[in-house]
Amino acid sequence: xxxxxAEKIFDAHLVDNPSGDMHVIKLDAVFCHEITTPxxxxxxxxxxxxxxxxxxxxxxxIDHVTPAKDSKTAMQGKIMRExxxxxxxxxxxxxxxxxxxxxxxxxKGFVRPGYTVIMGDSHTCTHGAFGAFAAGVGTTDLEVGxxxxxxxxxxxxxxxxNINGERPEGVYAKDIILSVIGRxxxxxxxxxxxxxxxxxxxxxxxxxxxxxxxxAIEAGGTSGICYPDMVTVNYLWDFIKDSYFSKxxxxxxxxxxxxxxxxxxxEVINHDISELKPLTTFGYKPDQLKEVTEMETVKVDQVYxxxxxxxxxEDLRAAAKVLEGQHINDTVRGILAPATPGVYKQALKEGLxxxxxxxxxxxxxxxxxxxxxxxxxxxxxxxxxxxxxxxNFNGRMGKGGMIHLMSPASAAATAINGFISTEHxxxxxGNIH
Amino acid sequence: MKNFNGKILFLDRSDINTDEIIPAKYLTEIxxxxxxxxxxxxxxxxxxxxxxxxxxxxxxxxxxxFGCGSSREHAPWALEVNNINLVIAVNFARIFKQNMFNNxxxxxxxxxxxxxxxxxxxxxxxxxxxxxxxxxxxxxQTDGAKKExxxxxxxxxxxxxxxxxxxxxADSRY
Ligand code: SF4
Numbered sequence: 157x158x159x160x161x162a163e164k165i166f167d168a169h170l171v172d173n174p175s176g177d178m179h180v181i182k183l184d185a186v187f188c189h190e191i192t193t194p195x196x197x198x199x200x201x202x203x204x205x206x207x208x209x210x211x212x213x214x215x216x217x218i219d220h221v222t223p224a225k226d227s228k229t230a231m232q233g234k235i236m237r238e239x240x241x242x243x244x245x246x247x248x249x250x251x252x253x254x255x256x257x258x259x260x261x262x263x264k265g266f267v268r269p270g271y272t273v274i275m276g277d278s279h280t281c282t283h284g285a286f287g288a289f290a291a292g293v294g295t296t297d298l299e300v301g302x303x304x305x306x307x308x309x310x311x312x313x314x315x316x317x318n319i320n321g322e323r324p325e326g327v328y329a330k331d332i333i334l335s336v337i338g339r340x341x342x343x344x345x346x347x348x349x350x351x352x353x354x355x356x357x358x359x360x361x362x363x364x365x366x367x368x369x370x371x372a373i374e375a376g377g378t379s380g381i382c383y384p385d386m387v388t389v390n391y392l393w394d395f396i397k398d399s400y401f402s403k404x405x406x407x408x409x410x411x412x413x414x415x416x417x418x419x420x421x422x423e424v425i426n427h428d429i430s431e432l433k434p435l436t437t438f439g440y441k442p443d444q445l446k447e448v449t450e451m452e453t454v455k456v457d458q459v460y461x462x463x464x465x466x467x468x469x470e471d472l473r474a475a476a477k478v479l480e481g482q483h484i485n486d487t488v489r490g491i492l493a494p495a496t497p498g499v500y501k502q503a504l505k506e507g508l509x510x511x512x513x514x515x516x517x518x519x520x521x522x523x524x525x526x527x528x529x530x531x532x533x534x535x536x537x538x539x540x541x542x543x544x545x546x547x548n549f550n551g552r553m554g555k556g557g558m559i560h561l562m563s564p565a566s567a568a569a570t571a572i573n574g575f576i577s578t579e580h581x582x583x584x585x586g587n588i589h
Numbered sequence: 590m591k592n593f594n595g596k597i598l599f600l601d602r603s604d605i606n607t608d609e610i611i612p613a614k615y616l617t618e619i620x621x622x623x624x625x626x627x628x629x630x631x632x633x634x635x636x637x638x639x640x641x642x643x644x645x646x647x648x649x650x651x652x653x654x655f656g657c658g659s660s661r662e663h664a665p666w667a668l669e670v671n672n673i674n675l676v677i678a679v680n681f682a683r684i685f686k687q688n689m690f691n692n693x694x695x696x697x698x699x700x701x702x703x704x705x706x707x708x709x710x711x712x713x714x715x716x717x718x719x720x721x722x723x724x725x726x727x728x729x730q731t732d733g734a735k736k737e738x739x740x741x742x743x744x745x746x747x748x749x750x751x752x753x754x755x756x757x758x759a760d761s762r763y
Contacts, residue, residue, distance in 0.1 A: 295662045
C-alpha cells in the first residue's frame with residue numbers, strides 16, 4: 157500500500173508513538189507571533205525551562221498588531237523582543253522588517269518540501285503549499301515545540317481534492333478555495349490533511365497555492381498540501397541553489413514528497429472549475445457562499461485588501477488592474493495592507509501603490525491589522541466590509557460588523573461601485589448602477 | 590501530578606462553550622493567573638452565580654459537549670488557576686479535552702445514566718470527590734450518601750497526567 161505525502165512526512169520525522177495512532181514528530185521549524193507566544197514564553201520562564209530546542213529553527217515575528225496600539229499589545233511585543241534576544245533567535249522580525257507571518261516566512265525561504273512546521277496560529281496550513289506538513293497548534297503544543305522541537309499528532313488522514321478544468325477569466329485562487337470549502341463544509345475536513353492536486357493546481361503560482369492552502373483550516377483541515385514541482389523549485393531557488401547541482405536535481409529530490417498513486421484517502425473529490433464564477437460569502441461561516449453577481453444589492457462601508465490569504469504581490473496586481481484609472485466610491489473606505497515589506501516595495505516599484513492611492517485607498521504598513529479586528533480598520537456595529545481575508549465569523553473584524561469574503565479583484569470592483577461587484581462590472585463600463 | 594480531590598461544582602447544562610468558560614476579551618492577557626477572576630463569568634445558567642459558587646470548588650461535573658466553540662487554551666487555564674483540575678461530563682469537545690490533558694488536567698467521560706444519577710444524588714449538596722488513580726475510581730461523599738464510580742483513561746493521557754502535562758512529559762522524554 158502506497159503512502160500519501162503527509163504519511164511520508166510523518167514517517168520521516170517519527171520520534172515516538174506513545175499510544176494508539178498518536179505520533180510524536182520532529183519539527184523542522186517552529187514559527188512564533190506575538191499573540192500566542194508570550195503566554196508560552198512566560199509559562200516556560202515560570203517552569204524554569206526558559207530554553208529553546210534550536211534557535212536557528214525558531215522564526216519569530218510581531219505581525220498581528222504592529223505598531224502596538226495600546227499597553228497590552230506593547231507588552232506582547234516587548235516579551236517577544238526580549239525573548240528573541242535572550243535566546244539568540246536571529247530570524248526575528250520586528251517593526252520595519254515585519255509582515256504577516258504566513259506571507260513573510262515563505263518569502264524568506266523558511267519552508268521547504270518535506271518539512272514539518274507548527275505555529276500557534278490556525279492559518280499555519282498555508283505553508284503546506286510547499287509540500288510541507290504545517291499545522292496550527294495550541295499554546296502548550298507551541299511551548300513544547302519551542303522547548304523540544306517535537307509535537308504530537310494523530311497519524312494523518314488525507315482528503316484529496318483534484319482541481320481540474322480551465323479556469324475562467326475573473327476567477328482566482330480565492331474563488332477556487334471558497335468553492336472547495338462550499339463543497340466540503342466548514343467541518344468537512346476535520347481531522348484530515350487536504351491534498352490539492354490536479355491540472356488547475358499544477359498551473360498555479362506559489363502565491364496562488366498559498367491562498368489555496370491558507371483556507372484549508374476553514375474546512376477543518378489540519379494542513380493544506382500541494383506537491384512540490386518546478387514552480388516550487390523556482391520560487392525557492394535563491395535559497396537552495398547551494399544545495400543542489402541544478403534545478404532538475406532539486407526537482408528530483410523534491411519529488412519524493414509526492415503521494416504514491418496507490419495511497420489511500422478518506423475521500424477523493426474531483427472538482428471541476430471550468431464553470432466557476434467569482435464567489436463571496438453571505439453569512440458568518442466561510443461555506444455560506446453565493447456568486448458575487450447574486451450579491452450586488454449589498455452596499456459596503458469598507459473594503460479591505462490584505463492578510464495571509466490575499467496580501468501578496470499577485471493579489472495587489474489583480475486589484476490594481478481593476479482600480480487603474482478609477483476612483484473608489486465616496487461611501488467606501490478602502491484599506492490596503494501589503495502583507496510584507498517585500499510585497500510593499502515591489503508594489504511601489506511597479507506603480508501599484510500609486511494606483512491604489514490615486515483611487516482613494518489608504519495604504520497601511522504590513523500587518524494583520526483589520527483581519528482580526530484589533531487595529532487598522534475595525535468595523536463599527538452594523539458596518540459591512542468586503543474583505544480578501546479568510547474568516548467571516550461573527551465579530552471577527554469588530555463587534556456587530558459583517559464581512560463578505562472575496563478575491564482581491566472582486567474587492568477592488570466592490571470599492572469602485574460601493575456595492576458587491578465583480579471585475580467584469582468595472583470592465584463593462586465603470587459604475588453600472 | 591495535580592490535585593484531583595475536593596468539592597464539586599455541578600453545572601446542570603449541556604454545550605457550555607469556551608466563551609462562557611472565559612470570554613474572548615481576556616485573550617490579550619499574558620499570564621494565566623490574570624484569568625482567575627473571570628472564570629465562567631458569562632455562563633448562562635439560572636442557578637449559578639460565579640461570584641459565590643466557584644470559590645472552594647475543585648471539580649466540575651456537567652452534562653454534554655463541555656468546552657465546545659473556540660479552541661482557546663485559555664479555557665483550561667482559567668480552570669487551572671482556580672484550582673479546578675478535573676471536569677467530568679458525558680463528553681467533551683475534542684480540542685478542549687486535548688488541552689486539558691496537555692496541561693496535566695483531566696477531562697473524564699462517564700456514561701449519561703451515570704452522570705444523570707450523580708446529579709440526582711449529589712447536586713445541591715456539599716459533596717466531596719476523591720480520585721484513586723491506581724484503581725481508576727472516583728469516591729463521592731456527602732452526608733448520608735457515598736458512591737464509587739470507575740472511570741477509564743488512555744495510557745497516554747494517564748502519562749500526561751502523571752507528568753503534570755505535555756511540557757513536563759516531553760521535556761523528560763525527548
Ligand atoms: S492575516 Fe488574519 S488570518 Fe492571517 S495570520 Fe493575520 S490575523 Fe491570522
